[in-house]
Amino acid sequence: MGFPYLLSSLVFVPLIGMLVVMFLPKQNLGTIRWTATAFSFPPLLASLWLTWDYFFNHAHTYLMAYVEGPFDWIPSLNIQYYLGVDGISVPMVFLTGLLSTVSLLASFGIKERVKEYFAFFLLLEAGMMGVFISLDFFLFYVFWEIMLVPMYFLIGVWGGPRKEYAAIKFFLYTLFGSIFMLVSILILYFTSEPHTLNMLTLIEQGSALPHTLQMVCFIFFFIAFAIKVPVWPFHTWLPDAHVEAPTAVSVILAGVLLKMGTYAMLRISWPMFPDALRTLSFWIAVVGVIGIIYGALVSMAQKDLKKLVAYSSVSHMGYCMLALGAFSSVTAIAGCMFQMVSHGLITGALFLLVGVLYDRAHTREIAAFGGLGAHLPVYSGIMIFFSMAALGLPGMSGFVSEFMIFVGAFGALNKVLVGISVLGVVLGAAYMLRMVQRIFLGEFDKSKWGGLTEIGLRETITVAPLALLTLFIGVYPKPLMQLMAATLEHLVRLMAR
Amino acid sequence: MEVQLPEYSLRIMAPEIFLFLWALVVFTFDLFTKRRTGTAVGYLALLGLLITGVLMAVTSYGTGFGKMFFNDPLSLFFKIVFVGAAFMAIGSSFDITRQKIVNHRGEYFGLILLSTVGMMFLASSNELLSLYIGLELTTIPLFVLAAFYKDDKLSVEAGIKYFVVGAFSSALLLYGLSFLYGLAGTTEIVAMKIRLAETHIAHGNIGLILSLAVVMIVAGLGFKLTLPPFHQWAPDVYEGSPTPIAAFLSVGSKAAGLVAFIKIFVNGLWAFWGQEMAPNDWGVLVGILACVAMVYGNVVAIRQTNIKRMLAYSSIAQAGYIMIGMVAMNEHGLAAVGFYIFAYMFANMGAFAVVAIVEDRTGSCQIHDYRGLGWSSPLLALSMAVFLLSLVGIPPLAGFIAKYKVFAAAIAMAGTGSSNTWLYWLVGVGLLTSVFALYYYANVIKQMYFHTEASPHSIRFSLPAFGVVLIGLVGVVLFGIYAEPILEFASELPVMAGVIPR
Numbered sequence: 001m002g003f004p005y006l007l008s009s010l011v012f013v014p015l016i017g018m019l020v021v022m023f024l025p026k027q028n029l030g031t032i033r034w035t036a037t038a039f040s041f042p043p044l045l046a047s048l049w050l051t052w053d054y055f056f057n058h059a060h061t062y063l064m065a066y067v068e069g070p071f072d073w074i075p076s077l078n079i080q081y082y083l084g085v086d087g088i089s090v091p092m093v094f095l096t097g098l099l100s101t102v103s104l105l106a107s108f109g110i111k112e113r114v115k116e117y118f119a120f121f122l123l124l125e126a127g128m129m130g131v132f133i134s135l136d137f138f139l140f141y142v143f144w145e146i147m148l149v150p151m152y153f154l155i156g157v158w159g160g161p162r163k164e165y166a167a168i169k170f171f172l173y174t175l176f177g178s179i180f181m182l183v184s185i186l187i188l189y190f191t192s193e194p195h196t197l198n199m200l201t202l203i204e205q206g207s208a209l210p211h212t213l214q215m216v217c218f219i220f221f222f223i224a225f226a227i228k229v230p231v232w233p234f235h236t237w238l239p240d241a242h243v244e245a246p247t248a249v250s251v252i253l254a255g256v257l258l259k260m261g262t263y264a265m266l267r268i269s270w271p272m273f274p275d276a277l278r279t280l281s282f283w284i285a286v287v288g289v290i291g292i293i294y295g296a297l298v299s300m301a302q303k304d305l306k307k308l309v310a311y312s313s314v315s316h317m318g319y320c321m322l323a324l325g326a327f328s329s330v331t332a333i334a335g336c337m338f339q340m341v342s343h344g345l346i347t348g349a350l351f352l353l354v355g356v357l358y359d360r361a362h363t364r365e366i367a368a369f370g371g372l373g374a375h376l377p378v379y380s381g382i383m384i385f386f387s388m389a390a391l392g393l394p395g396m397s398g399f400v401s402e403f404m405i406f407v408g409a410f411g412a413l414n415k416v417l418v419g420i421s422v423l424g425v426v427l428g429a430a431y432m433l434r435m436v437q438r439i440f441l442g443e444f445d446k447s448k449w450g451g452l453t454e455i456g457l458r459e460t461i462t463v464a465p466l467a468l469l470t471l472f473i474g475v476y477p478k479p480l481m482q483l484m485a486a487t488l489e490h491l492v493r494l495m496a497r
Numbered sequence: 498m499e500v501q502l503p504e505y506s507l508r509i510m511a512p513e514i515f516l517f518l519w520a521l522v523v524f525t526f527d528l529f530t531k532r533r534t535g536t537a538v539g540y541l542a543l544l545g546l547l548i549t550g551v552l553m554a555v556t557s558y559g560t561g562f563g564k565m566f567f568n569d570p571l572s573l574f575f576k577i578v579f580v581g582a583a584f585m586a587i588g589s590s591f592d593i594t595r596q597k598i599v600n601h602r603g604e605y606f607g608l609i610l611l612s613t614v615g616m617m618f619l620a621s622s623n624e625l626l627s628l629y630i631g632l633e634l635t636t637i638p639l640f641v642l643a644a645f646y647k648d649d650k651l652s653v654e655a656g657i658k659y660f661v662v663g664a665f666s667s668a669l670l671l672y673g674l675s676f677l678y679g680l681a682g683t684t685e686i687v688a689m690k691i692r693l694a695e696t697h698i699a700h701g702n703i704g705l706i707l708s709l710a711v712v713m714i715v716a717g718l719g720f721k722l723t724l725p726p727f728h729q730w731a732p733d734v735y736e737g738s739p740t741p742i743a744a745f746l747s748v749g750s751k752a753a754g755l756v757a758f759i760k761i762f763v764n765g766l767w768a769f770w771g772q773e774m775a776p777n778d779w780g781v782l783v784g785i786l787a788c789v790a791m792v793y794g795n796v797v798a799i800r801q802t803n804i805k806r807m808l809a810y811s812s813i814a815q816a817g818y819i820m821i822g823m824v825a826m827n828e829h830g831l832a833a834v835g836f837y838i839f840a841y842m843f844a845n846m847g848a849f850a851v852v853a854i855v856e857d858r859t860g861s862c863q864i865h866d867y868r869g870l871g872w873s874s875p876l877l878a879l880s881m882a883v884f885l886l887s888l889v890g891i892p893p894l895a896g897f898i899a900k901y902k903v904f905a906a907a908i909a910m911a912g913t914g915s916s917n918t919w920l921y922w923l924v925g926v927g928l929l930t931s932v933f934a935l936y937y938y939a940n941v942i943k944q945m946y947f948h949t950e951a952s953p954h955s956i957r958f959s960l961p962a963f964g965v966v967l968i969g970l971v972g973v974v975l976f977g978i979y980a981e982p983i984l985e986f987a988s989e990l991p992v993m994a995g996v997i998p999r
Contacts, residue, residue: 073981074898074980074981074984075981076981076984076985076988077901077902077905077984113872138901141892142892142893142897145891145892145897146891146892146893148891149886149891152939152942153946156943156946156947157946157947163947164943164947167943167947168936168939168943171935171939172932172935172936175931175932175935176932179928179929179931179932182901182904182928183904183908183924183925183928186904186905186908187908187912189905190905190908190909190912191912
């Protein structure tokens with residue numbers, strides 16, 4: 001059984017949803033919320049079905065599945081509408097579908113300008129889906145950029161006190177990266193023969209490019225993608241954006257947007273420029289390790305709970321970069337994919353939970369709390385569960401991914417470097433446990449926090465699937481591995497050309 | 498001796514002749530109706546432009562008046578831009594003619610039409626003198642229009658300033674053209690190209706005189722194109738003149754400068770698609786000016802608090818981007834220029850239309866008075882945001898395709914030889930400065946949306962003004978998603994200008 005235009009529907013259903021929401025009456029908040037959420041369900045179901053069907057019918061090969069096109073879009077510039085997914089895009093599509101619905105459900109607390117909020121959110125979802133499924137460079141770039149606009153508005157209109165600064169910083173930073181990508185795309189287009197923007201063809205031809213050109217294009221792409229990840233030292237937009245953004249937007253930022261950077265590296269620049277990759281892989285790993293340690297140390301110093309989670313993202317994405325530095329090992333690359341999925345689930349959930357607390361207490365200062373464990377047992381249980389997952393407790397997805405990355409990288413990279421990076425696990429445990437200790441254990445200030453209410457049903461429903469998946473991948477990682485195996489092996493073959 | 502009269506072929510001039518006569522009708526309409534016509538004269542002008550459009554569609558390609566007048570895809574493309582810009586300028590003028598310009602509506606609309614006729618002649622002329630006359634007919638009505646608020650100091654200042662600078666630049670241009678005539682012995686552009694190439698091959702280098710001519714003409718046209726250092730009139734004139742006129746200046750007059758530039762430099766001074774045959778390398782000079790335009794325009798625009806001045810500096814920067822396409826002498830270059838000005842027409846005319854509406858209702862052009870507009874007038878603000886994002890070059894809007902095409906042209910050209918690698922730097926500057934551009938365009942969006950307290954003015958606007966905003970919106974979105982027909986049409990431009998073989 002197959003659905004025609006399954007991938008297109010991932011993009012266009014949210015877009016139609018955006019238009020529908022825009023024309024709903026402004027006062028009818030309930031209708032707006034549920035309509036928007038309803039429009040995120042078809043993509044969610046489609047992505048679930050896609051994952052299921054891909055697993056059983058396509059996972060044995062690295063070839064693109066559910067291919068649509070190539071249809072001519074702008075023939076005079078050789079631009080095509082060309083979609084397809086393989087083992088690395090399916091998990092990302094799944095994550096996007098899941099987190100979009102979860103975030104929309106988590107956005108019901110938005111009180112101001114509800115209509116515009118949900119319209120922008122659906123546009124954001126369309127853009128994110130598009131990035132993970134497009135196989136034409138121009139199309140990829142279009143989706144990559146489209147996303148910036150709703151993100152700019154979501155942070156800038158519904159954000160915290162420093163929202164204007166955070167929004168423009170995010171927009172400028174990402175656009176700055178994008179222009180490097182645009183130059184690279186154009187250079188590749190004009191050096192290919194015949195001129196094409198088809199990613200798969202360009203990946204095939206990429207290794208034939210002269211070394212200097214490979215280096216230039218690789219570095220340009222790296223700047224664009226590294227800003228999105230964000231790789232140290234391009235990370236400074238991230239804490240600002242995360243702290244100022246409303247909860248649901250932080251979830252999307254951490255859960256999906258950051259993954260675009262690493263996904264694009266795996267999809268595009270890594271297999272396309274093997275020579276450049278060989279030359280630079282060590283330094284990529286070094287930047288990754290700096291990110292791991294730096295992110296963890298800075299997290300430890302945070303007083304604001306949301307900022308702590310934000311900096312922990314820098315640290316966690318550092319593991320991905322370390323794995324990407326060890327490109328010759330399938331285990332490391334698989335670990336990178338695992339880390340992307342698991343970080344999306346765990347950090348997404350952590351941001352949701354921080355939002356739950358903030359909605360009630362109106363502060364995120366760690367020092368202000370204490371002893372919440374006895375007062376809010378369910379909330380504390382869930383929060384502690386995800387904190388443990390984030391610090392890499394065995395049995396949860398974070399452990400699997402970090403373990404795979406270390407094993408893979410140890411064989412493929414400088415052993416001292418990997419040794420240093422393992423310190424990150426210790427530091428991760430340190431900042432997470434300190435946070436847990438200071439918020440949930442110790443003296444409970446009844447006069448101050450006695451009025452806090454327990455986590456609600458809707459909020460529990462939003463984090464429940466994330467918890468289940470974290471546990472499932474942690475206990476039984478095999479299906480996810482099987483889903484990606486053929487694609488990853490092919491990628492590693494391309495990178496080792 | 499028998500005098501042989503050239504073939505006149507008046508029929509291919511039908512749109513111009515019609516529009517000229519119609520402009521006279523619009524002028525005199527007020528006389529017969531004792532100035533009590535209300536908005537009728539405006540609709541009359543719009544009708545004239547529509548009929549001109551139909552005539553343009555049915556008029557066949559060909560040459561007339563000997564070889565002085567060409568009707569080819571190049572001229573037709575630019576004529577569409579001129580007529581479109583005039584249409585949108587007139588549409589957004591209805592509000593000011595109702596309140597501020599009550600006694601001279603006929604003259605106001607008639608002068609816009611006359612200026613449009615000048616642009617159309619310019620686009621079709623293939624001879625230096627008629628080209629110059631077309632340019633003058635374009636500019637002189639605009640001097641008057643810039644000063645049309647007679648009681649407003651700023652408007653009168655704008656008119657005087659534009660007049661002085663315009664006259665000076667025309668003189669420079671004419672002086673440069675006279676050098677070209679002296680060198681080639683003919684004013685016909687194609688013949689001039691051949692003569693110059695012959696001289697070039699015979700004597701190796703034509704030398705100083707040609708360089709002088711190039712510099713003079715670049716300066717003369719640089720005023721029209723607002724290329725630094727010839728841009729200084731633009732912010733003051735845009736600020737002072739009626740907003741629709743500022744819009745028309747920034748699109749129509751700029752497109753006219755572009756077409757004159759193409760005629761003289763590409764048709765005339767870029768010979769036979771081979772660099773060894775080119776009599777003079779004007780590309781680097783223009784490239785440097787483009788570079789300065791992008792940096793200067795985008796940086797200074799950041800500091801502006803008046804939205805018309807901001808759009809003036811942004812239009813200086815946009816001229817820089819367009820000139821990147823101009824110096825990329827390949828099959829993409831002029832096509833990029835064409836598409837760029839086409840997309841720019843919708844976005845810029847649309848943005849100015851919004852400015853005109855807001856100015857009309859609130860009396861202010863300050864950016865901080867746009868505060869909260871997104872919540873009090875959602876459609877207006879949304880349109881403005883889309884126009885500004887298109888000017889930045891955010892996909893999938895038309896402005897993005899335009900920028901993509903321009904940079905593609907330059908990178909393709911840069912890859913063709915070591916003497917062209919400087920184009921990579923031009924692309925680099927262009928891309929980096931477009932990040933600056935985002936800052937000031939996003940600043941307007943920030944004012945409109947990020948301050949959630951609703952603005953006191955809920956802005957209502959008239960039907961024609963709404964129509965102009967809608968045309969802009971549809972154009973920017975439609976030609977962003979479905980750019981192919983225009984790109985296809987624009988791909989004729991390099992062929993017509995003789996950059997690539999027919």
